[in-house]
Amino acid sequence: MKPKKRILLLGPAHPYRGGIADTQNEFAKSLQENGHKVILFTFKFQYPKFLFPGKTQLTNNPAPLELNIKRKIHSSNPFNWAETAKAINQIKPDVVFFRYWTPFLALCWQGIAKRLLSKIKLIALVDNWLPHERKPWDNLLNNYFGREMDGFATLSSHVGEEVSAAGFNKPVWFGFHPIANNPLPIISKEEARNRLGWPQEKKIVLFFGLIRKYKGLDLLIEAFSKPVLKDKNILLAIVGESYENLDVYTNLISKLELNKKTLTDFNFADMEKARNVICAADVVAQTYRAASQSGVTPLAYRYQTPILVSDIPGLKAPILADDSGSVSSKNPEDIALKIIALFETDQLNHHTNQIKKALPKYRWDNFSENLMTFIETL
Numbered sequence: 001m002k003p004k005k006r007i008l009l010l011g012p013a014h015p016y017r018g019g020i021a022d023t024q025n026e027f028a029k030s031l032q033e034n035g036h037k038v039i040l041f042t043f044k045f046q047y048p049k050f051l052f053p054g055k056t057q058l059t060n061n062p063a064p065l066e067l068n069i070k071r072k073i074h075s076s077n078p079f080n081w082a083e084t085a086k087a088i089n090q091i092k093p094d095v096v097f098f099r100y101w102t103p104f105l106a107l108c109w110q111g112i113a114k115r116l117l118s119k120i121k122l123i124a125l126v127d128n129w130l131p132h133e134r135k136p137w138d139n140l141l142n143n144y145f146g147r148e149m150d151g152f153a154t155l156s157s158h159v160g161e162e163v164s165a166a167g168f169n170k171p172v173w174f175g176f177h178p179i180a181n182n183p184l185p186i187i188s189k190e191e192a193r194n195r196l197g198w199p200q201e202k203k204i205v206l207f208f209g210l211i212r213k214y215k216g217l218d219l220l221i222e223a224f225s226k227p228v229l230k231d232k233n234i235l236l237a238i239v240g241e242s243y244e245n246l247d248v249y250t251n252l253i254s255k256l257e258l259n260k261k262t263l264t265d266f267n268f269a270d271m272e273k274a275r276n277v278i279c280a281a282d283v284v285a286q287t288y289r290a291a292s293q294s295g296v297t298p299l300a301y302r303y304q305t306p307i308l309v310s311d312i313p314g315l316k317a318p319i320l321a322d323d324s325g326s327v328s329s330k331n332p333e334d335i336a337l338k339i340i341a342l343f344e345t346d347q348l349n350h351h352t353n354q355i356k357k358a359l360p361k362y363r364w365d366n367f368s369e370n371l372m373t374f375i376e377t378l
Contacts, residue, residue: 002376004035004036004037005095006036006039006092006094007037007039007095007096007097008038008041009028009039009041009097009099010040010096010097010099010112011024011042011097011125012024012046012099013025013028013042013069014059014063014067015058015061016042016046016058017061017268017270018210020295022180023178023180024040025067027097027367028067029181029364030178030181030364031372032066034368034369036372038068039068040068040070041070041071041072041073041088042072043071043074044072044074045073045076046075047075047104072084073108075108078111085111085112085113085116086115089116089120094121096116096122097123097125097153098112098123098124098125098149100126100127100145102131103137103138103141106141106142107141107144107145109145109148110144110145110148121150121151121378122148122149123150123151123152123153124145124146124149124151124152124153124163125154126152126163127292127293128159128292128293129142129159129163129166129292130162130292132212132290132291143166146163146168146170149168149170150170150378151171151172151374151375151378152168152172153374154174154175155176156175156292156317157317158292158317159292160173160175162292171374175367175371176361176362176367177295177297178364178366178367179298179362179364180298180299180364181363184271186275186302186304188279191279192275192276192277192280195276195280196280198237198263199235201233202233202235203232203234203235203282203343204236204263204282205234205235205282205283205284205339206237206277206283206285207236207239207285207287208281208299209269209296210241210242214289215287216288216289218248218249219287219331220236220285220332220335221252221253222256223287223339224258224261224262224336225332228336228340229336232343234261234343235261235263236261236263237264237265237277237280238262239264239265239277240267240269241266241267241268241269250264278299278305279303282342283305283308283325284299284300284306284307284308285307285308285335285339286307286308286310286315287308287309287328287330288309288315288330289310289330291315292314293314293315297309297315301324301358301362302359304352304355306324306347306351306352307324307325307351308327308328308335308338308339309325309326309328310329311330322357322358323350323351324351324354324355325351326338326341326347
């Protein structure tokens with residue numbers, strides 16, 4: 001039997017909201033279930049307000065009682081980085097995971113990592129390596145952070161390839177984005193639509209999640225204006241908080257005369273709302289302009305809803321491997337045609353059945369066990 005480890009996770013966790021915080025909590029639970037002792041250090045200050053376009057960074061949900069979460073980290077205070085490193089060294093973990101999804105955190109993580117005891121293994125758990133919205137200094141900050149790590153783990157092969165190409169000459173584990181173990185259970189489409197007040201007789205394509213320019217919501221809206229799709233009995237549902245000027249999207253909907261073809265809820269979706277809207281939808285559409293991977297995909301898998309994605313390596317890889325949906329170019333006309341094709345054949349039932357077959361390989365216990373085996377080799 002492999003010896004169990006003392007593990008410390010750095011990154012957003014409760015009371016922070018959002019997909020990365022949720023998966024950090026899930027990761028900790030899966031490590032504990034495998035017998036490891038886990039502590040999470042989360043932020044007491046994450047983003048300054050001018051860098052965070054959302055309404056709030058925090059959730060009102062109760063803390064997961066089974067997790068040991070401490071609010072320790074100030075992302076912008078070098079004195080705090082030294083204090084945090086001292087606290088970590090007192091715990092003497094075997095492994096520290098640095099959750100990394102933005103170069104904004106590079107200086108903070110580097111400031112902590114360089115002060116840790118040499119016997120502690122430092123692992124970057126990377127959601128995104130190259131940001132979707134690039135800045136000239138991104139590579140510099142990535143390199144500044146990456147030099148301190150002993151190894152890297154990723155949540156998609158595409159991100160793994162990006163990290164490998166960065167030239168650190170350090171081991172990279174090519175992982176996958178696991179599916180939550182204990183989310184709210186699946187409900188029927190009929191029940192979900194009743195809860196939401198959505199029409200039962202319509203077919204519905206869902207755009208779900210935070211709205212940012214790189215996610216290509218405008219492409220999806222424009223697709224619904226194309227004659228091949230506009231006259232069909234298909235609605236577009238948009239559910240998620242906007243990090244952009246909402247007028248860009250509401251004006252586009254009005255300009256294209258799609259008000260009667262759209263259902264909108266521009267508020268952050270907690271887990272219950274996420275379950276309801278994904279169960280209510282026939283298709284989840286991710287018509288992104290850029291992506292390395294997406295937390296929306298495992299949610300769609302969990303609730304067994306087929307997916308339409310853009311022809312982007314990080315997005316389409318699981319869809320093609322699992323036959324769980326369709327792939328479109330980043331062109332509104334092609335998006336419209338792919339949506340029609342999904343509805344006018346038996347493809348939706350086929351893709352739903354393929355998702356059910358694929359679910360076991362995305363379990364958190366597989367992710368954690370394989371990752372810890374990789375760390376044993378370092």
